[in-house]
Structures are given as C-alpha cells and as structure tokens.
Amino acid sequence: MPMVWDKYKASLLEEKSKLEKELSLIARKNPEHPGEWEVKAPDMNPMVSDQSELADMFEELEIQTGLEVQLEERLKHVTGALKRIEENSYGKCSVCGKNIEEKRLDANPFAETCIKHMEAYI
Numbered sequence: 001m002p003m004v005w006d007k008y009k010a011s012l013l014e015e016k017s018k019l020e021k022e023l024s025l026i027a028r029k030n031p032e033h034p035g036e037w038e039v040k041a042p043d044m045n046p047m048v049s050d051q052s053e054l055a056d057m058f059e060e061l062e063i064q065t066g067l068e069v070q071l072e073e074r075l076k077h078v079t080g081a082l083k084r085i086e087e088n089s090y091g092k093c094s095v096c097g098k099n100i101e102e103k104r105l106d107a108n109p110f111a112e113t114c115i116k117h118m119e120a121y122i
C-alpha cells in the first residue's frame with residue numbers, strides 16, 4: 001500500500017466513527033441486514049389526540065428519515081473506500097480506471113472517480 005494512503009485511511013476511519021455516532025442518535029442497526037440502519041421511530045404517545053402534535057411527530061420522523069438516508073449513504077461510501085484500501089484497488093477511477101488525482105482525494109477521501117468523471121458519480 002502506498003504510504004500516501006495512510007492519511008486517507010486515517011481520515012476515513014475518523015469519518016466512519018463520526019457517521020456511526022451520528023447515525024446511532026437517530027437510527028439503530030438493522031439486526032436482519034448487517035451494515036444497514038433503520039430510523040428510530042419517535043416515541044408515539046397513544047394518548048396524544050392533538051392533531052398538530054401528531055403532525056409534528058410525523059414531520060420529525062420524516063426529517064430524521066431523510067437525514068438517516070443521507071448519513072447511511074455517506075457511510076456506505078466511506079466503508080467502500082476502506083474496503084478498496086484493503087483490496088488494493090483504492091484511488092482508481094471507477095469510470096476510466098486511471099489513478100484519481102491526489103488533490104481530489106484530499107478533498108474527498110472516498111471519491112470513486114477522477115476529476116474528469118466526478119459529475120458522473122459523487
């Protein structure tokens with residue numbers, strides 16, 4: 001493994017634990033699908049009959065679900081990049097197969113494409 005990847009690995013691991021921490025606040029690990037998360041439902045109080053309060057709860061659930069999807073998506077990119085480091089395929093563009101520019105990886109350590117192909121993906 002080229003030495004330069006060590007710094008990306010370190011920031012990827014840092015990002016991974018940060019994302020998992022954020023996810024654990026709003027979601028829990030899906031026991032049936034390892035690596036998948038599901039959003040925690042807010043505490044639904046069956047005694048609540050106030051329509052606006054119910055609407056607030058559903059709105060909160062919707063916001064949390066949106067956030068959870070974003071975080072989980074990002075976490076998948078991070079773990080994917082860590083896997084590519086292990087498999088020695090890190091730093092290659094998934095479109096053209098060329099080495100990804102270092103400045104691109106500096107800005108986004110889990111980039112999967114070179115600068116030329118970045119619009120195609122992340």
Ligand SMILES: [Zn+2]
Nearest residue numbers: 093096114117
């Ligand atoms: Zn490319």
